Amino acid sequence: MSKGQTRRLTKQHISSGGASGIFGEDAQVHDQSVGRASASVFEKLKQEYQKYQFRFRQTISKQEINEKLNSIDKRLGETLFVKESKIKPDGGIIEVQDKDKQWRVVLVSEAKFQGKDAENIKAGVLVGKNKDQELMVAGNAIERVYKNINEIRNFMLDEYHFPYAVFLQGSNFATKTVQVFKPDGSFVEIRHDSGAMNRIDRVTAANYCMQINCNYCKNIFIGHKNSSIMLQAASIYARCEPWKEDEMRKIMMDIANTSIGILNQLG
Amino acid sequence: MSKGQTRRLTKQHISSGGASGIFGEDAQVHDQSVGRASASVFEKLKQEYQKYQFRFRQTISKQEINEKLNSIDKRLGETLFVKESKIKPDGGIIEVQDKDKQWRVVLVSEAKFQGKDAENIKAGVLVGKNKDQELMVAGNAIERVYKNINEIRNFMLDEYHFPYAVFLQGSNFATKTVQVFKPDGSFVEIRHDSGAMNRIDRVTAANYCMQINCNYCKNIFIGHKNSSIMLQAASIYARCEPWKEDEMRKIMMDIANTSIGILNQLG
Numbered sequence: 001m002s003k004g005q006t007r008r009l010t011k012q013h014i015s016s017g018g019a020s021g022i023f024g025e026d027a028q029v030h031d032q033s034v035g036r037a038s039a040s041v042f043e044k045l046k047q048e049y050q051k052y053q054f055r056f057r058q059t060i061s062k063q064e065i066n067e068k069l070n071s072i073d074k075r076l077g078e079t080l081f082v083k084e085s086k087i088k089p090d091g092g093i094i095e096v097q098d099k100d101k102q103w104r105v106v107l108v109s110e111a112k113f114q115g116k117d118a119e120n121i122k123a124g125v126l127v128g129k130n131k132d133q134e135l136m137v138a139g140n141a142i143e144r145v146y147k148n149i150n151e152i153r154n155f156m157l158d159e160y161h162f163p164y165a166v167f168l169q170g171s172n173f174a175t176k177t178v179q180v181f182k183p184d185g186s187f188v189e190i191r192h193d194s195g196a197m198n199r200i201d202r203v204t205a206a207n208y209c210m211q212i213n214c215n216y217c218k219n220i221f222i223g224h225k226n227s228s229i230m231l232q233a234a235s236i237y238a239r240c241e242p243w244k245e246d247e248m249r250k251i252m253m254d255i256a257n258t259s260i261g262i263l264n265q266l267g
Numbered sequence: 268m269s270k271g272q273t274r275r276l277t278k279q280h281i282s283s284g285g286a287s288g289i290f291g292e293d294a295q296v297h298d299q300s301v302g303r304a305s306a307s308v309f310e311k312l313k314q315e316y317q318k319y320q321f322r323f324r325q326t327i328s329k330q331e332i333n334e335k336l337n338s339i340d341k342r343l344g345e346t347l348f349v350k351e352s353k354i355k356p357d358g359g360i361i362e363v364q365d366k367d368k369q370w371r372v373v374l375v376s377e378a379k380f381q382g383k384d385a386e387n388i389k390a391g392v393l394v395g396k397n398k399d400q401e402l403m404v405a406g407n408a409i410e411r412v413y414k415n416i417n418e419i420r421n422f423m424l425d426e427y428h429f430p431y432a433v434f435l436q437g438s439n440f441a442t443k444t445v446q447v448f449k450p451d452g453s454f455v456e457i458r459h460d461s462g463a464m465n466r467i468d469r470v471t472a473a474n475y476c477m478q479i480n481c482n483y484c485k486n487i488f489i490g491h492k493n494s495s496i497m498l499q500a501a502s503i504y505a506r507c508e509p510w511k512e513d514e515m516r517k518i519m520m521d522i523a524n525t526s527i528g529i530l531n532q533l534g
Contacts, residue, residue, distance in 0.1 A: 069476055072489060075477055079468075081459055146414055193348055195349045205418045208343040209336055224497060225425075
């Protein structure tokens, strides 16, 4: 079957505004899913560590981050333009109370969806301005993921752990090339090494380009001439197919457990 | 004059597609301007430090950043999906060759435009879906600024300096409230403390919320229990009105000079 024939065949499947509708739904489902996983981790932590107090927050204010920074060094945490500025990671923030009654972060989670090519191909939807492409050139919205990572790094500058889980999902985050079948039985490849498709490289500065799909909750210290520097790496989980709520829950629980282990070691 | 009358009066000034046209032009002019300022700094450095070799690059490949990371610690710099991935700061990268023939970064610059409310108000252009608003609710594209900052932080993880200048310009970056006059002589306020307008707080995690409009080229070391951690702060310059090429050039030259001073101290 020629490419032209395929195009004519699949064009009939396009529904009005289908593409953006699908994108919106998927992104929302993904966000809600990490929120549910996070809520479930919160409940499990309360059960497993009954002697500790936990709390769950949807947001942290910039004011609070500034106060923390300023308590570490007087030069830091001085600038705030909009009083009510806050950050809102998709899966919220889970904290535990230490023996000095201070709240310490044990888990922050975000979920980002980008690239709905697999869904479009399966549905036989063509995309692009003229609705004649099988694949959409990837966008760069994912680069916004760094903001909250940098905010939480600052908030946890005096800690030995950085429990930040990022779940990337969608055709822009395929870790291997995927064959997706069209309604007519032919397939389209979503390549993991295509500059037009893959956007994982736009996120990996957040984990110093270490392997992805690993728990980096424990900070790494590396020698720096006469001193040492602390690396706070995000734990980046990426793939084309949707993360299931239960998979996210397990990964997040593992990271929260690592946090508590590190906090306990410190006494 | 009532708000309704004002609206009717200014509506006639709307040209088809004017809003996005203006935005595109301004953003482009701003980008070119930092590029010219950077080229001019490059020439000046060659004149002022004739015994040194300088080079100017538009891009750095992720591969090269990975190699640097990997040379610092074997765990780092391991992940690359798209071989040709690279970063491209608006004003490029200026480097100097040290006595061991290694290239060391002395300046990286970016220019970001967001919010053309001042231009729209002056032109009497109303905005929004129904073209009936004087001010546009600010977007979040600026959050993408962190990606290149994090990439260059990684590339310079073994340095004592971080010569990263970010010029923010537009109504989303006003540092004080500005009154902008409409063609009819009345004015609209662009508030610096409005959550709907100001986006500086979305960038300040990159300088640990220190004061803006300062040169933070020299890294800060702060105590961290038994060790110390190194802060690499971006030098963030923000305001509503356009940065002039000459102003940017002076700031960038100052940062480049600081870099060379620090590299010289190290011998």
